[in-house]
Amino acid sequence: MAELAIIGGTGLTQLKNLEIERREVLQTPYGEPSSPLTHGRICGVQAVFLPRHGTAHTIPPHLVNYRANLWALQYIGVKKVIAVAAVGGIRSDMAPGVLAFPDQIIDYTYGREHTFFGEGRSGVTHIDFTEPYCEALRSVLIEGAARAGIEAVDNGTYGATQGPRLETAAEVNRLERDGCSMVGMTGMPESALARELDLCYATCAVVANRAAGRGDEALSMEAIERNLREGMARVRKLLETVIPML
Ligand code: HPA
DSSP states (O other): OOOEEEEEOTTOSSOTTOEEEEEEOOOBTTBOOSSOEEEEEETTEEEEEEETTTTTTOOOGGGOOHHHHHHHHHHTTOOEEEEEEEEEEOSTTOOTTOEEOOSEEEEOOOSSOOOSSBTBSOSOOOOOOSSOSOHHHHHHHHHHHHHHTOOEEOOOEEEEOOOSSOOOHHHHHHHHHHTOSEEESSHHHHHHHHHHTTOEEEEEEEEEEEOTTTSSSOOOHHHHHHHHHHHHHHHHHHHHHHGGGO
8 A cells, every 4th residue: 555645746747757556536525636546666665646737737726626635645545745846936046947845835825625624524623834844754855865966955935826827026026025935836725735634745846937037038838848847857866766765
């Protein structure tokens, strides 16, 4: 049984280093996950892969069924989740192609189903979210990147925006004043839902572009895709190093 899940983001709808064994279609009390769960082995370790935006990358960030995704993973016995996510770099060290392991997050999203503690689960529950990411898993990611010789930033605050549009330059200035070092559209409610289910969850952010108003060139999908291709090659190498360490 897989205790490890990898949630793939934009640029990672398939995990080439996963030797696929079977696909599992699951229904949850919250609806369907973004895709069937793909079970297999990476470096001999049992793992499950779930592309957040669907197999054909058709589900935009604000329409991802985050609750179904996390619930499905917990239901099949997953304990640890490595969430891969494309971001825009705000802080100067967040250059395109670089990997970053955030240690904090600020939620700017709205209108998303963001908790399991509503109807159905009784009682008022306030999870401790002081440290939003699982430090044990984050440390392994940091150590793994160092061992694999991958350029990575070992901290940072992830600003989670609603999307699907990119931000204005003024919005990015505000995010920076708030202390955000990177900006993405999927970190929330995903990380909070993982905590509600007691999953050990950490993000591997892949910088796809300099955030709006920060780079020399205009934001283009071509440049973003190019940077993501390079970044995702690093992610695959990172996973090969990290998974045997878990
Ligand atoms: N902003 C928000 N989300 C993103 C970006 C960005 O600049 N790049 C990749 N995902």
